Amino acid sequence: MNSQSLRAQLLRMGLLLAVVLVVLHNSPALQQVFARQAVKAGCHQQESVSSASPHAGHH
Secondary structure (H helix, E strand, O other): OOOOOHHHHHHHHHHHHHHHHHHHHOOHHHHHHHHHHHHHHOOOOOOOOOOOOOOOOOO
16 A cells, blocks of 8 residues: 555645536536435525524525
């Protein structure tokens, strides 16, 4: 097993993250899949709260 420097590992992971974000940004189909998954997981739930709520209109 080859040992790698922390800097090389961080650089590789940073490049991988950048590639994934570019692909996601340019793919509306993937954006829809992630949005549906977020709603199913409980993120970005539609709130049925009156407009007097301090959190109303933040999204």
